[in-house]
Amino acid sequence: MFRKDFPYFQNSKTVYLDNGATTQKPKSVIDSQVEYYEQYCSNTHRSNFGHANKATSEFEKTRKLLKEFINASKNEEIIFTKGVTESINFIASSYAIDFKTVIISSLEHHSNIVPWHMQNRTLGAGLEVVNCNENLDFDLEHFEELLKANPNAFVSITHVSNAFGKVHDVKTITKLAHKYGAVVMIDAAQSLAHFKVDIQELDVDFYAISGHKTFAPTGVGAIYIKEKYLKNIKPYQTGGATIHEVDYSGSILLDSPYKFEAGTQNIAGVIGFGKALEYINHVRYENIQSLENKVFKYLNEELSKLPGIIFYNDLTNCVGSRSFNFKGIIHDDIGILLDKMQIAVRVGHHCAQPIMKKLGIRGTIRVSTAFYNDYVDVDKLIEALKKALSMLKD
Ligand SMILES: Cc1ncc(COP(=O)(O)O)c(C=O)c1O
CATH class of the missing domain: 3.40.640.10 (Type I PLP-dependent aspartate aminotransferase-like (Major domain))
Structure with missing residues (x-):
């Protein structure tokens, strides 16, 4: 509904899920x-x-x-x-x-x-x-x-x-x-x-x-x-x-x-x-929250269905960012393949090395949403992740 206010989405086919790094700007x-x-x-x-x-x-x-x-x-x-x-x-x-x-x-x-x-x-x-x-x-x-x-x-x-x-x-x-x-x-x-x-x-x-x-x-x-x-x-x-x-x-x-x-x-x-x-x-925060919560929940449900996914926390008291890995797969490889499919997420330590070390990992794949992300973005991400997983498992 508010996506039209952001020129980036008219100019780019990229599925933008890196809002934790920076958000898009309204006109x-x-x-x-x-x-x-x-x-x-x-x-x-x-x-x-x-x-x-x-x-x-x-x-x-x-x-x-x-x-x-x-x-x-x-x-x-x-x-x-x-x-x-x-x-x-x-x-x-x-x-x-x-x-x-x-x-x-x-x-x-x-x-x-x-x-x-x-x-x-x-x-x-x-x-x-x-x-x-x-x-x-x-x-x-x-x-x-x-x-x-x-x-x-x-x-x-x-x-x-x-x-x-x-x-x-x-x-x-x-x-x-x-x-x-x-x-x-x-x-x-x-x-x-x-x-x-x-x-x-x-x-x-x-x-x-x-x-x-x-x-x-x-x-x-x-x-x-x-x-x-x-x-x-x-x-x-x-x-x-x-x-x-x-x-x-x-x-x-x-x-x-x-x-x-x-x-x-x-x-x-x-x-x-x-x-x-x-x-x-x-836009009002009520709308921001209700739009974002729905998509964030859907994102989590769809991610959870992917084989070998590893989360580090559940969704209680969570907003904006969902971090995960796949068993036996290097997160950087997923990042490279997602980029080729025009899906923008961040992979790595997210400038938070101490907690990564505490968890015994080098980093994660982080999907970070804003209120303008929709179900279609999530579907495209999931589709791309499935493709990436099948390529990396071969
Ligand atoms: C939790 C947190 N603190 C600090 C920063 C740095 O913010 P800024 O880019 O405004 O300097 C970031 C940016 O990623 C962040 O996510």
């Missing part, structure tokens, strides 16, 4: 990029002429939209970044740097592991990892033990696993973490394309958002910072546009969000991000 988002560059391309927050003012107001409109979209309490709590990777690196290298212990989950993307290693934290020495059970569910009891043993820790956990689609119960995790004086950051790369988030209800302290996984252009994202932290967090980069006053003896920074947004921003990207949010508001 309104694409048009906003051309419009900015063709009609009012100017810098923001600097010059004071018509087009510059329009660029600034469109840019700031996205901040307000995102604030309302996640129900933050102030525009100042929304800081634009390149995406989740930059958001996490920013907080890791500024606010979180002095924490004695950082606690992550077993299902983290490298973006929420490597920044901590860069601070010389290793397992048991400044970095703790919460166990998961054989169904990849977060072990709340182990989490509580870690919180007790490491009071006032920094907790940094993904909302949804990009590799296996597991949704963490962020509200419960945050409540428990706060009880032990911990501060909580959530990697939301895989959330907003699938379900509504109310930041005040979750009560998290930091929320790292990716635009390109939420129907917006690449190279744009945001970090939500709860108001009470804004004053004391040091920017990790400074320069033009962050400054109230400078002389050779020192600098006075602006308040948030500007003190955190150094240099010329991805103006077109941020404007496009606003259009993506407007688009989701137009």
Whole structure:
């Protein structure tokens, strides 16, 4: 029903099932990029002429939209970044740097592991990892033990696993973490394309958002910072546009969000991000969820019928991504054959090597859906998988 809003599907015969890597963009988002560059391309927050003012107001409109979209309490709590990777690196290298212990989950993307290693934290020495059970569910009891043993820790956990689609119960995790004086950051790369988030209800302290996984252009994202932290967090980069006053003896920074947004921003990207949010508001999360859930369930049913399939988790608390292997078959070979049949999925470790190692595998075939995928996409995938399996078994 909404597929017609995405030019990619008119221009391409590819069955696109790699939404965990990036989503397709609706026409309104694409048009906003051309419009900015063709009609009012100017810098923001600097010059004071018509087009510059329009660029600034469109840019700031996205901040307000995102604030309302996640129900933050102030525009100042929304800081634009390149995406989740930059958001996490920013907080890791500024606010979180002095924490004695950082606690992550077993299902983290490298973006929420490597920044901590860069601070010389290793397992048991400044970095703790919460166990998961054989169904990849977060072990709340182990989490509580870690919180007790490491009071006032920094907790940094993904909302949804990009590799296996597991949704963490962020509200419960945050409540428990706060009880032990911990501060909580959530990697939301895989959330907003699938379900509504109310930041005040979750009560998290930091929320790292990716635009390109939420129907917006690449190279744009945001970090939500709860108001009470804004004053004391040091920017990790400074320069033009962050400054109230400078002389050779020192600098006075602006308040948030500007003190955190150094240099010329991805103006077109941020404007496009606003259009993506407007688009989701137009489609509505109820529709996104009902369309996606049906197809996701069907996908799972059809995959389950394939001989030799190995799943690593069931469908409870899962959204977006389904990961699997076939007994005796190398996942890369399946990837090559699917590509020849114009089926786009991701094969490999999905930037989540530690959990792959824990499972004793090198990687998986990951099918990741969005609300515009339909039963026909699943049928084509299954057909192609059957062909690939028969070729590889010969
Ligand atoms: C769970 C998770 N975290 C972080 C990232 C990185 O996000 P971005 O591309 O916005 O930097 C990804 C991207 O795949 C992801 O899936």
